[in-house]
Amino acid sequence: MAMEKTFNAAEAESRLFTAWEEAGCFKAGANAKPQASTYCIMIPPPNVTGVLHMGHAFNNTLQDILIRWKRMQGFDTLWQPGTDHAGIATQMVVERQLAEAGNAGRRELGREKFLDKVWEWKAQSGGTIINQLKRLGASCDFDRTAFTMSGAPGAPSDEADGNFHDAVIKVFVEMYNKGLIYRGKRLVNWDPHFETAISDLEVENIETPGHMWHFKYPLAGGATYTYVEKDEDGNVTLEEERDYISIATTRPETMLGDGAVAVHPSDERYAPIVGKLCEIPVGPKEHRRLIPIITDEYPDPDFGSGAVKITGAHDFNDYQVAKRGGIPMYRLMDTKGAMRADGAPYSDEAVKAQAHAKGAEFTENEVDAINLVPDDIRGLDRFEARKLVVQQITDEGLAVMTTETSTDEDGNEVTTSVPMVENKPIMQPFGDRSKVVIEPMLTDQWFVDAEKVVGPALDAVKGGKVKILPESGEKTYYHWLENIEPWCISRQLWWGHQIPVWFDAEGNQYCAATEAEAQAQAGEGVVLTRDPDVLDTWFSSGLWPIGTLGWPNWSEDTSKYFPTSTLVTGQDILFFWVARMMMMQLAVVDDIPFDTVYLHGLVRDAKGKKMSKSTGNVMDPLDIIDEYGADALRFSSAAMAALGGVLKLDMKRIEGYRNFGTKLWNAVRFAEMNEVYANGAPSREIPQASATVNQWIIGEVAKTRETVDAALEGFRFNDAANALYAFTWGKVCDWYVEFAKPLLNSDDDAIKAETRATMGWVLDQCMILLHPIMPFITEELWGQTAKRDGMLVHEDWPTYGTDLVNADADREMNWVIQTIEATRSTRAQMNVPAGAKIPMVVTEITETNDAAFTANEALIFKLARVESLTKVDAFPKGTATIAVDGATFGLPLEGVIDVAAEKARLEKSLGKLAKELGGLRGRLNNPKFVASAPEEVVTEAKANLQAREEEESKLKDALSRLAELD
Incomplete structure (x- = not known):
């Protein structure tokens, strides 16, 4: 039965996949x-x-x-x-x-x-x-x-x-029994919506509008010091007596849990008060805590006041400072992100099931932690508490003040003292599922002591046992593992692997695979309660x-x-x-x-921009498959998979790869109509060819097989895809099909048979080599062309090599292609009418190439739209020169084109292009544009500039050619 005119992907894909599965094609070992x-x-x-x-x-x-x-x-x-x-x-x-x-x-x-x-x-x-x-x-x-x-x-x-x-x-x-897993108190990302710890990967840092408040922390006992600021030359720019140290914060509600104020050791402004105490400026005065002023490398003397409040239980940087300095940490919030109103460690279930862990890095005093939260703030949501804290500090006069100048109704300038609040964008962490602001929080969790297990993982890569591609990934791998922190593996959820640890009333732990085993460890009669937490999915x-x-x-x-x-x-x-x-x-x-x-x-859009619903550039792969077929999407994926490259998905390319599949389909239909499959499936044996064209295409198949295998061995999927595209479309569908037509129409039955056998073998090799990338259309062609003894999915991968290349045939046919392409290019540049057949002249040509031209004259004349070839001593006036390897041809164009009109057209195009180039170069030479514009915008501008410059080069080349015609 004759092949359909087109490949119906929507119908064929589900049918073919079902056939593969029913035949067990994907089973292990198949x-x-x-x-x-x-x-x-x-x-x-x-x-x-x-x-x-x-x-x-x-x-x-x-x-x-x-x-x-x-x-x-x-x-x-x-x-x-x-x-x-x-x-x-x-x-x-x-x-x-x-x-x-x-x-x-x-x-x-x-x-x-x-x-x-x-x-x-x-x-x-x-x-x-x-x-x-x-x-x-x-x-x-x-x-x-x-x-x-x-x-x-x-x-x-x-x-x-x-x-x-x-x-x-x-x-x-x-791992627990080996001491590799333990329970401890550390700072984690806490999601107040789901009331659980989450991993860094589940946190999205998003730039949002924010505020930076500046507050005074009074020195204990009314102490004062001389605060001095100097410029770069050491000249005093400000000197005043102060009874406070000022800090800036974007999260005032956490001030209640401060353990210290830190300044850099080199900051001379605060040297007189390092080691002294200051007062947290919020809450009832009789309960306010005094905290020390310490030094640490973390504060930046040039940022803000240079002083940083240290809230170890609610900030990851502060946590490290607190660890280094032995600063107390106080958790202020409950599991929902409200200011604490009771003494629960972190959940009702935990109160029943767990006591404080032995060996925890820090012990939190629950009573003190609650007493830190004033009565009027307890139970408030953290953001409501923020408003109240700011208001109370401001009302007490402990906000750092600044001046604002305005104009009254009479046009007079009025200077007003106002609290110093900076409106500025801040990076805020959000839960990728909950979409609420994540709170760094000090809680009891289960951890893997990663430092004890990381060594072999590092050695495996450093020793070459495991290869990471691209190589830049190895550097990232080393950086993370050489600076690894304990790995938090517990989550306060119900869905997951429940942690196999039971507690008795005193908080002793019993780790076992089953409750019966845990009970045996604890002893008869000991009441046990299982840890309610589950393991992080990254653990499983x-x-x-x-x-x-x-x-x-x-x-x-x-x-x-x-x-x-x-x-x-x-x-x-x-x-x-x-x-x-x-x-x-x-x-x-x-x-x-x-x-x-x-x-x-990440897969990005055609402009290199990250896909997101908010920007409206998300592409649904199922929609793409519905419109273009799975093969087109797959080929596009392979073609953009350059090792370490940016992944830009372009719908035009997907459409182009669908057309590529259609090109292959049409080539196979051509073969079918020329009786290539009349006697059944082509032989798996490599054809014995005598015709130069057939010898040449067999060599091209061999070269492509080696290229594809080398590319896939090196995980250069794009190189494999590009090689297959260039070979299948360019060499087979465009050139070989045309070159084979005279042979298929020959009166020589032997040549006909040889060409049919060669074409069948070549197209089978196209299907085989393309199958891993485009499985559906290739399997359909495999089955439609002939009755086979197996499905394509299980066809043997070829192993032939470039020993199949016939050097003489390879040189001859590739020279013929070069000559035709050069002639076509010149015609296009000179704007020669597509249908016009014109004579060609030649001034010099090697003996070998002369023989090649003569042997393939009919093909060259037909495909280059040339009617004759004449050898001349010199080109006549108005001849466009065509230089190829070992020959110089010319196209006499006088009377064929209007040279003056063509020059005017090209000059006009160049003038328009010059304006575009000027604008693009101006933008890219502007440091502000390069520094501030989104990365994808800059990348797009550079790509446009390169494309316009290439277009300009071609137009100038064409104009130069026209000048030669005068």
């Missing part, structure tokens, strides 16, 4: 050769709440290219899919659904019933992103889809068989490689894939996930989790 090496990729598990976005589409396309390529090469492959249980995100979704349905909330339901609701939601909606990955063509072994909560207590029967929960709990217990996903492969119950079928091979992931989680997998696997099974890490950046 198509593996005997004694094959393993090649395993672990999918970065998307959140179970997630839907496919451009980052997923890009990331998974690259993984699929690698796994399809290796599978075709005969490796024993496994692409392990799965999803992360996404603690906060999933709990948020289910709580929101309960509220929308008017059902009882989480706390009313209780923990067990609420978790039942979460499992119900997971069964109904948790597979959305997996199904969307299939639309992309992801060839994972979906029968082995893992979930980071499989096997957890309360899991339904279809999730109960998984081993992941057991692996997580086993690792926690072992840190075990993703071994957890999904069945550890600790290894089997030969699974353990053979560990260590895995390549990890493809975003550079933003190099520390949060990649480094932690390295640490965890090395700590648990004493081996690396993978040998190569390929890092990529």
Whole structure:
């Protein structure tokens, strides 16, 4: 049956994917050769709440290219899919659904019933992103889809068989027993909406309008000192007696928890009062605390007053100062971000289940912490408390004052003293899920003592056992791991792996895999309460490689894939996930989790701007697939994947790659109409060709295969895509199809048969080499052209090399192409009418090239729109010169074009272009523009300048050619 005129992606993609799955094409080990090496990729598990976005589409396309390529090469492959249980995100979704349905909330339901609701939601909606990955063509072994909560207590029967929960709990217990996990009090990011600690990756720092208030901290006992300011030359610019030290703050409500005021050791202004006490200027006077004035390297003498209040329990920089100086820390707020009104450590459940941890770095006095909060501020939201604190300090006259000048009704200048408040933008941390301001807060949490497990992870990369690409990623990896802090692994949620630690009434800890084991440790009759917290998802996903492969119950079928091979992931989680997998696997099974890490950046829009809903430039990959097909999106992803490059997704390029698929389809249809497939599938054997054209294209196939393999081995996906595009469209569809037409129409049956065999083999190689990037259209062509003995997905990857290149044929046909392209370019520059056939002259040509021209004269005449070739001693007037390797041709254009009119047209275009260039150069030469404009705007301006300069060069070249015609 004849092929359809076009490829119907919407119809074919689901049909082909179903056929692949039903045939078991993606199963672990499918198509593996005997004694094959393993090649395993672990999918970065998307959140179970997630839907496919451009980052997923890009990331998974690259993984699929690698796994399809290796599978075709005969490796024993496994692409392990799965999803992360996404603690906060999933709990948020289910709580929101309960509220929308008017059902009882989480706390009313209780923990067990609420978790039942979460499992119900997971069964109904948790597979959305997996199904969307299939639309992309992801060839994972979906029968082995893992979930980071499989096997957890309360899991339904279809999730109960998984081993992941057991692996997580086993690792926690072992690391606890080795002293690698402990409970302590440290500063963490606290989300007041979800009432839990969160990781840095879940914090979005956003510039927002803010204020900087300046306040006076009176010196104790009414003491005074001489405050002196000097200029750069040491001249005194201000000298006055002061009974206070001034500070500036953007968060006045935290002043109640100050432990000190710090100044730089070199700051001479405050030398007389270092070591003295000052008073926090808020609250009832009889209860105000005195705090010391200390020195530390942290304050910047040139910023503000040079003095900084130190609130160790509510600021990360202050926390480090407090640790260095032994300064007390006081947590002022409750779990909802309100000013504390009771003595609970941080939640009602914690009061019941936990006592203060032994060995905590700092011990907080709960009573003192509450007494720090005045009665009229207790229980207020932190932002309401801020207003009251500012008002009370201002009313007492302890705000630093400044003067403002205005004009009264009579036009007279009036000077007014007002509180010094700077309106300025500030970077504020927001929860990426809750969208509320994150509060740095000192709380009891569980930590991994990362310093004790980081060594092997560093050594693995430094010793070359694990390669990180691009190499700049290694420097970032070293920086983070060499300066690692304790890793907070607890979250105050219900959805997740509950921490396997029980407490008795005295606060003693019992860590065990089960409650029975913990009870055995505590002794009969001891009442135990389990820690209500769950583990951070980064802890469980840190075990993703071994957890999904069945550890600790290894089997030969699974353990053979560990260590895995390549990890493809975003550079933003190099520390949060990649480094932690390295640490965890090395700590648990004493081996690396993978040998190569390929890092990529964010997918941006065509102008290089970050995609966001607020800017309206978000692209939905499913919409793109609906319009252009998955292959076009996949090819675009590969083409922009330059190692370490910026990822710019351009809809015009996606449309162009769909057209590329159409070009291949049309070439195969041409072959079908010329009886290339009349006798069935082309032979897998390399054709024995006698015709120069056929010898040449076989060599081009071989060169392309080597280029593609080298590019993929080096993770240069863009080089592989570009090579395939140039070869398939340029060499095969454009040139070879045209060059083969005379041979297919020849009276020589042997040449016809040879060309059909060659064309069939070449097009099959196009399908094979393109399949990892464009699996759908290539599989469809493979099946439509002939009855095959297998699907393309399992076709053997070729191994032929450039020994197939015939040097003479290669030189001849590439010279013919060069001659045709040079002639076409000259015609276009001179604005020769497209349909005009004109004579060509030549003044000099080598004997070899003369023979090549003669052998391919008909092709050159047809494709270059030339009617004859004449050898002359000198070019006649009005001839445009065409220089190619080993020959100088000319196109006599007198009477064909109006030289004067063409000159005028080009000069007008150059004049218009000069104005554009002047504007672009002016902007880019303006330091203010380069420094202040958004990065994507500057990048776009530079790209425009380069494009306009290239256009100018071409126009000047054309004008120069016209000048030669006079």
